[in-house]
Amino acid sequence: MSPSPNAPIGIFDSGLGGLTVAAAIAARLPSERTLYLGDTARVPYGNRSPATVVRYARNNVAFLRERGVKLIVVACNTVSAQGLGGLADGGHLPIIGVIRPGARAALAASEGEIAVLGTPGTVRSGAYEQAIHEIDPQRVVRAYACPLFVPLVEAGWLNHPVTYKVAEEYLSPLIGTGVDTLILGCTHYPLLRGVIDEVATRLLGRRLRIIDSAEAVAAAVEGFLDEARLRATATPRRRFFVTDAPEGVEEIAARFWGDAVGEPLKLEHVDLVDKG
Amino acid sequence: MSPSPNAPIGIFDSGLGGLTVAAAIAARLPSERTLYLGDTARVPYGNRSPATVVRYARNNVAFLRERGVKLIVVACNTVSAQGLGGLADGGHLPIIGVIRPGARAALAASEGEIAVLGTPGTVRSGAYEQAIHEIDPQRVVRAYACPLFVPLVEAGWLNHPVTYKVAEEYLSPLIGTGVDTLILGCTHYPLLRGVIDEVATRLLGRRLRIIDSAEAVAAAVEGFLDEARLRATATPRRRFFVTDAPEGVEEIAARFWGDAVGEPLKLEHVDLVDKG
Numbered sequence: 001m002s003p004s005p006n007a008p009i010g011i012f013d014s015g016l017g018g019l020t021v022a023a024a025i026a027a028r029l030p031s032e033r034t035l036y037l038g039d040t041a042r043v044p045y046g047n048r049s050p051a052t053v054v055r056y057a058r059n060n061v062a063f064l065r066e067r068g069v070k071l072i073v074v075a076c077n078t079v080s081a082q083g084l085g086g087l088a089d090g091g092h093l094p095i096i097g098v099i100r101p102g103a104r105a106a107l108a109a110s111e112g113e114i115a116v117l118g119t120p121g122t123v124r125s126g127a128y129e130q131a132i133h134e135i136d137p138q139r140v141v142r143a144y145a146c147p148l149f150v151p152l153v154e155a156g157w158l159n160h161p162v163t164y165k166v167a168e169e170y171l172s173p174l175i176g177t178g179v180d181t182l183i184l185g186c187t188h189y190p191l192l193r194g195v196i197d198e199v200a201t202r203l204l205g206r207r208l209r210i211i212d213s214a215e216a217v218a219a220a221v222e223g224f225l226d227e228a229r230l231r232a233t234a235t236p237r238r239r240f241f242v243t244d245a246p247e248g249v250e251e252i253a254a255r256f257w258g259d260a261v262g263e264p265l266k267l268e269h270v271d272l273v274d275k276g
Numbered sequence: 277m278s279p280s281p282n283a284p285i286g287i288f289d290s291g292l293g294g295l296t297v298a299a300a301i302a303a304r305l306p307s308e309r310t311l312y313l314g315d316t317a318r319v320p321y322g323n324r325s326p327a328t329v330v331r332y333a334r335n336n337v338a339f340l341r342e343r344g345v346k347l348i349v350v351a352c353n354t355v356s357a358q359g360l361g362g363l364a365d366g367g368h369l370p371i372i373g374v375i376r377p378g379a380r381a382a383l384a385a386s387e388g389e390i391a392v393l394g395t396p397g398t399v400r401s402g403a404y405e406q407a408i409h410e411i412d413p414q415r416v417v418r419a420y421a422c423p424l425f426v427p428l429v430e431a432g433w434l435n436h437p438v439t440y441k442v443a444e445e446y447l448s449p450l451i452g453t454g455v456d457t458l459i460l461g462c463t464h465y466p467l468l469r470g471v472i473d474e475v476a477t478r479l480l481g482r483r484l485r486i487i488d489s490a491e492a493v494a495a496a497v498e499g500f501l502d503e504a505r506l507r508a509t510a511t512p513r514r515r516f517f518v519t520d521a522p523e524g525v526e527e528i529a530a531r532f533w534g535d536a537v538g539e540p541l542k543l544e545h546v547d548l549v550d551k552g
Contacts, residue, residue, distance in 0.1 A: 041328045042318050047430070049521035052317045148438075151427035154323070162424075162441050169438065245325030274550040 003070035006234040008033035009221065010064030011073040014056070015043035016242075016249060017153075017187030018075030019256035019265070021098065024214035025073070025221055026261040032225075032232045034239075035067055038253075039272065041243035044150055045078040046119025046186070053078055053121065054086050059274050061087050061095075063241075070230055073221060074098065077186050077213075078119050081127035094224065101220040102183050102213030103131035109209045110181035113140040115174060117196070118185030120145040128185060142177060146170045146186075153188045154252065163192065167199040174204060181209040190214065191255060238263070241270045279346035282510040284309035285497065286340030287349040290332070291319035292518075292525060293429075293463030294351030295532035295541070297374065300490035301349065301497055302537040308501075308508045310515075311343055314529075315548065317519035320426055321354040322395025322462070329354055329397065330362050335550050337363050337371075339517075346506055349497060350374065353462050353489075354395050357403035370500065377496040378459050378489030379407035385485045386457035389416040391450060393472070394461030396421040404461060418453060422446045422462075429464045430528065439468065443475040450480060457485040466490065467531060514539070517546045 009029075011022050015038050022036045037060055039045075045053050057079040064072055072095045074080045074087070080097030087095055106114045116128040123145040132141050148166050157163050182200065184190055190212045201207050225231045242249070246267035257265045285305075287298050291314050298312045313336055315321075321329050333355040340348055348371045350356045350363070356373030363371055382390050392404040399421040408417050424442050433439050458476065460466055466488045477483050501507045518525070522543035533541045 041324060048317060049523070052520045147431050148424075148427055148433075151424055155423050157424075162438060162445065165438050165441060244328045247325070 003230065005070070005230045006033065006232050007068050007070035008035045009071050009073060010035050010037070010067070010069030011075050012037040012039070012060040012064060013076040013187060014038070014045040014078065015040050016253045016256050019253060020187050020190050020212070021073065021075035021214045021217050023256070023258050023261060024218040026238065028218040028222055029225070031234070031236050033234065033237045035064060035069060036238070036240045037063055037270075038240070038242045040249065041272070044119070045076065046121045046150060047147065048121065050082050050121075053082050055274070057082070057087055059272050061093070063270070063272060065091060065093060069093070071096065071221070071224065073217060075187060075217070078121045081118075081122040081125035094228070096217065096220055096224060098187070098213045098217050099127045100131050101216035102185065102211060103128055104135070105213065105216040106181050106183050106211045107132060107135055107139070109211060112180035113142060113178040114181050114183065115177070115179040116141065116143040116183045116185045117146050117149070117170065117189060118143060119150065120147055122185050128183060140178065142174075142179060144170055144173060149192060150186065150188045153191050156252070158191055159195065163195055164199060167192070167195050168203065171196070171200050171203055174200065179208065181211060183211045183213065185213075187214070240265055240267050242267050243270060243272045245269055279506065281346070281506045282309065282508050283344050283346035284311045285347050285349060286311050286313070286343070286345030287351050288313040288315070288336040288340060289352040289463060290314070290321040290354065291316050292529045292532050295529060296463050296466050296488070297349065297351035297490045297493050299532070299534050299537060300494040302514065304494040304498055305501070307510070307512050309510065309513045311340060311345060312514070312516045313339055313546075314516070314518045316525065317548070320395070321352065322397050322426060323423065324397065326358050326397075329358050331550070333358070333363055335548050337369075339546070339548060341367060341369060345369070347372065347497070347500065349493060351463060351493070354397045357394075357398040357401035370504070372493065372496055372500060374463070374489045374493050375403045376407050377492035378461065378487060379404055380411070381489065381492040382457050382459050382487045383408060383411055383415070385487060388456040389418060389454040390457050390459065391453070391455040392417065392419040392459045392461045393422050393425070393446065393465060394419060395426065396423055398461050404459060416454065418450075418455060420446055420449060425468060426462065426464045429467050432528070434467055435471065439471055440475060443468070443471050444479065447472070447476050447479055450476065455484065457487060459487045459489065461489075463490070516541055516543050518543050519546060519548045521545055
């Protein structure tokens with residue numbers, strides 16, 4: 001049975017950071033229904049083992065599949081970095097991750113070396129290097145794990161002196177390299193874009209191009225829907241599920257969602273079953 | 277059926293920090309068998325909602341109960357702070373948490389105000405205030421959430437300048453108070469004890485007494501076993517389970533476990549089933 005064009009797009013992330021991706025999709029594809037799932041009861045995924053990341057991702061895919069989505073967007077760098085092959089779970093749902101679109105956008109922007117900032121899991125996986133080298137095997141790619149950026153964003157220390165200090169620590173290995181483009185390889189990092197930009201410019205004495213993969217993913221989703229003739233014609237509806245209580249996280253969720261779409265965010269709680 | 281004295285003591289924590297409690301129990305009660313469970317696939321609990329914390333804790337209790345433990349030690353401040361009543365799950369297993377022993381140790385040490393450093397969940401719960409006020413209703417208790425301490429410990433930045441900066445931020449509200457005693461209300465914090473001690477002394481111009489509840493919990497366990505006539509007579513055996521892959525976390529586990537017992541740590545993986 002082939003999916004209906006008016007079925008929703010499913011989007012999931014380990015937490016709320018993927019709302020930056022959901023917002024880019026809503027802005028670019030305003031007629032589409034979307035179902036967002038943030039696994040806030042088990043966030044963060046970035047320090048977990050590959051097996052556990054894949055297991056959690058499968059729980060998320062199963063939840064979205066049961067709700068009849070036509071496409072799944074993995075708005076989580078850590079999951080995308082483990083490879084999307086293991087998520088299909090015998091079904092035929094198309095799955096789009098954040099790594100390839102981000103890699104392509106960086107290659108389009110860069111003439112020199114490319115740097116990737118990510119969680120330890122994303123960096124260990126080598127997924128960005130691999131995606132870039134599939135297109136340009138000679139390109140130099142440098143990846144740096146930034147484990148404290150997510151907790152700093154979640155603590156709301158977006159412009160705190162400590163955050164600048166941590167950014168200096170993570171970005172100082174860029175000194176003396178030929179990097180001209182930086183991929184924000186985690187959906188939390190766009191909220192630190194200003195800090196990262198300022199610190200990198202100060203350390204290197206020149207500005208880097210900064211790639212936020214949310215835009216690139218939205219473009220990839222549009223391309224896929226056009227090709228598969230799955231563009232929606234219905235009235236859009238957007239729902240946002242979280243696996244932990246929504247109370248207390250509305251503020252940070254609103255920060256990720258932004259106001260590009262001019263529509264407030266309402267988080268709904270859902271219990272996700274993990275069959276182990 | 278009453279439990280056998282030679283049944284193991286079950287100890288669980290959201291992750292590896294509770295190994296400080298397990299080490300204190302091993303040092304004080306060397307004849308006891310212990311089973312440790314660290315829920316590393318879902319760590320940290322500190323920012324999660326009470327309902328999710330209790331649900332995860334019940335999964336942990338069920339795992340230990342099935343393995344025939346005679347007593348459960350909740351070596352996790354966040355879980356202990358939600359109250360232990362909801363964990364018993366119809367069974368008759370005695371459950372000892374970290375809050376009351378820590379509160380009693382602080383009252384024994386302090387003549388003035390008591391400060392508690394903890395995760396946001398522990399601080400929101402007001403559990404330390406409540407435990408202290410049950411004994412001394414007049415005592416002034418001040419609690420401070422320190423959400424970045426756990427990620428800093430997990431990143432291994434135990435003596436990093438950033439960690440000192442963060443400690444200054446968290447401890448500066450103590451200036452001008454009558455606090456003489458500080459409870460480390462999270463099992464990760466003993467690894468920052470030196471930093472906390474140094475920064476507090478610099479900020480306040482005097483030293484604080486610092487209470488690590490691991491020792492206090494071990495004493496409470498000993499007292500309970502004596503009273504219930506459940507002290508072991510068998511050869512001790514210690515097992516350590518984690519719910520995510522052990523690879524890559526051995527180093528931080530060894531840091532929490534220390535070498536007080538002169539026995540190396542071997543982590544075993546177990547899949548924990550969450551029935552939702």
